[in-house]
Amino acid sequence: xxxxxxxxxxxxxxxxxxxxxxxxxxxxxxxxxxxxxxxxxxxxxxxxxxxxxxxxxxxxxxxxxxxxxxxxxxxxxxxxxxxxxxxxxxxxxxxxxxxxxxxxxxxxxxxxxxxxxxxxxxxxxxxxxxxxxxxxxxxxxxxxxxxxxxxxxxxxxxxxxxxxxxxxxxxxxxxxxxxxxxxxxxxxxxxxxxxxxxxxxxxxxxxxxxxxxxxxxxxxxxxxxxxxx
Amino acid sequence: xxxxxxxxxxxxxxxxxxxxxxxxxxxxxxxxxxxxxxxxxxxxxxxxxxxxxxxxxxxxxxxxxxxxxxxxxxxxxxxxxxxxxxxxxxxxxxxxxxxxxxxxxxxxxxxxxxxxxxxxxxxxxxxxxxxxxxxxxxxxxxxxxxxxxxxxxxxxxxxxxxxxxxxxxxxxxxxxxxxxxxxxxxxxxxxxxxxxxxxxxxxxxxxxxxxxxxxxxxxxxxxxxxxxx
DNA sequence: GCATTATAGTGTTGCTATTACACTATGTCA
DNA sequence: TGACATAGTGTAATAGCAACACTATAATGC
Numbered sequence: 001x002x003x004x005x006x007x008x009x010x011x012x013x014x015x016x017x018x019x020x021x022x023x024x025x026x027x028x029x030x031x032x033x034x035x036x037x038x039x040x041x042x043x044x045x046x047x048x049x050x051x052x053x054x055x056x057x058x059x060x061x062x063x064x065x066x067x068x069x070x071x072x073x074x075x076x077x078x079x080x081x082x083x084x085x086x087x088x089x090x091x092x093x094x095x096x097x098x099x100x101x102x103x104x105x106x107x108x109x110x111x112x113x114x115x116x117x118x119x120x121x122x123x124x125x126x127x128x129x130x131x132x133x134x135x136x137x138x139x140x141x142x143x144x145x146x147x148x149x150x151x152x153x154x155x156x157x158x159x160x161x162x163x164x165x166x167x168x169x170x171x172x173x174x175x176x177x178x179x180x181x182x183x184x185x186x187x188x189x190x191x192x193x194x195x196x197x198x199x200x201x202x203x204x205x206x207x208x209x210x211x212x213x214x215x216x217x218x219x220x221x222x223x224x225x226x227x228x229x
Numbered sequence: 230x231x232x233x234x235x236x237x238x239x240x241x242x243x244x245x246x247x248x249x250x251x252x253x254x255x256x257x258x259x260x261x262x263x264x265x266x267x268x269x270x271x272x273x274x275x276x277x278x279x280x281x282x283x284x285x286x287x288x289x290x291x292x293x294x295x296x297x298x299x300x301x302x303x304x305x306x307x308x309x310x311x312x313x314x315x316x317x318x319x320x321x322x323x324x325x326x327x328x329x330x331x332x333x334x335x336x337x338x339x340x341x342x343x344x345x346x347x348x349x350x351x352x353x354x355x356x357x358x359x360x361x362x363x364x365x366x367x368x369x370x371x372x373x374x375x376x377x378x379x380x381x382x383x384x385x386x387x388x389x390x391x392x393x394x395x396x397x398x399x400x401x402x403x404x405x406x407x408x409x410x411x412x413x414x415x416x417x418x419x420x421x422x423x424x425x426x427x428x429x430x431x432x433x434x435x436x437x438x439x440x441x442x443x444x445x446x447x448x449x450x451x452x453x454x455x456x457x458x
Numbered sequence: 459g460c461a462t463t464a465t466a467g468t469g470t471t472g473c474t475a476t477t478a479c480a481c482t483a484t485g486t487c488a
Numbered sequence: 489t490g491a492c493a494t495a496g497t498g499t500a501a502t503a504g505c506a507a508c509a510c511t512a513t514a515a516t517g518c
Contacts, residue, residue, distance in 0.1 A: 052319075092323070204487095
């Protein structure tokens with residue numbers, strides 16, 4: 001049942017840049033398109049916004065449908081509205097970026113229409129549409145924001161070692177950090193709960209495990225505290 | 230000539246939060262709506278995005294048409310997609326925020342359809358749609374961003390005094406700043422060109438005028454320099 | 459023209475935060 | 489039990505930040 005409008009309209013899509021951290025590299029979740037345009041090419045998960053769902057809902061729905069990822073930190077990134085981003089028609093895309101621990105869930109099985117896989121952010125294949133550009137913007141945002149918001153924890157398992165956390169920050173920021181200074185700073189913030197557990201199955205002295213304490217963070221934030229580096 | 234689509238679609242609008250600085254207060258530019266919905270109410274300037282213009286172009290066009298403002302710093306803010314933001318139909322709004330020196334241009338004359346005026350940001354009338362929310366988000370962004378990007382200069386005349394610049398920052402940030410420390414810091418950045426001119430028509434010793442040096446800023450930025458406070 | 463007023467302009471010091479840096483401790487494995 | 493791999497820990501020098509008050513200059517009014 002077709003709908004009629006007085007003027008031609010732009011369609012609205014959402015596209016999601018899902019970051020994960022694994023194997024000591026920052027990864028991004030891509031899907032392989034089954035349909036034209038760009039059939040066979042890799043692309044960011046995403047799709048058209050339904051008329052009865054919010055943008056956030058659309059982003060979560062597309063992620064669930066196309067990749068199986070459900071539980072994640074999700075934040076709007078930017079809205080891309082170049083005239084020729086989609087060869088079919090005028091499409092405005094509201095881009096989101098998301099952070100997730102890849103070990104925490106299984107990717108959706110491949111279907112006829114789509115297949116999902118992780119790629120290291122510095123080794124992504126050519127992407128459909130303007131998705132390479134969107135990815136670049138998302139990376140810049142992540143690198144900028146991770147310095148003054150405790151986002152890094154979203155990419156790690158619930159329990160992690162201080163060295164693991166440091167490696168993550170080194171990977172995202174692209175610079176080595178001093179071990180003693182890093183630990184001093186992080187611990188001084190009192191955002192971490194020290195657990196009575198150590199990592200398992202390592203061929204050397206095991207490191208103590210820590211947990212991010214969301215409630216402490218919220219309490220501190222209300223008192224004007226600012227996370228930094 | 231109506232257009233037909235398979236599914237109902239969201240319409241796309243742009244809305245602009247235009248900040249100005251005058252009379253020692255931060256101001257926002259509003260228009261009074263002539264048409265339903267919200268006829269007579271004040272609202273952010275904005276309107277529907279044409280199918281053959283980018284989002285940025287649409288924002289600039291609406292500003293020109295509705296307010297007469299043409300030359301300004303304009304940046305995308307956030308995209309609002311709640312289901313009921315517009316009582317007529319589903320409308321997704323890409324919001325922009327803009328900075329301008331109000332003294333630099335004249336507001337567009339009132340027409341049957343619209344009338345533009347400045348309001349102090351802490352004394353705006355009730356706004357149409359979700360525009361009060363959009364304004365709040367824009368203010369938060371401005372307050373956050375002004376600390377690490379030299380945005381303040383966009384709100385001032387080309388030539389300004391150091392005290393004027395300090396007052397602006399105090400107004401936006403809502404905190405008093407130390408005069409000597411402020412001057413030291415700003416001058417140490419070497420972003421300002423010191424002019425051989427002083428302010429005119431003041432009933433006391435006249436202050437020296439300075440000018441923001443955009444090219445110096447770009448040069449420094451490329452070398453990893455970061456504006457702060 | 460002199461006193462008043464209003465703002466411009468200017469340095470130093472103590473404190474805090476940041477950086478740079480190297481060794482001992484502990485567990486695993488062969 | 490020795491070799492190994494990583495955990496875990498403190499200090500000193502430096503740089504950046506915050507706090508603070510007086511003199512200089514132009515205009516105005518008497």
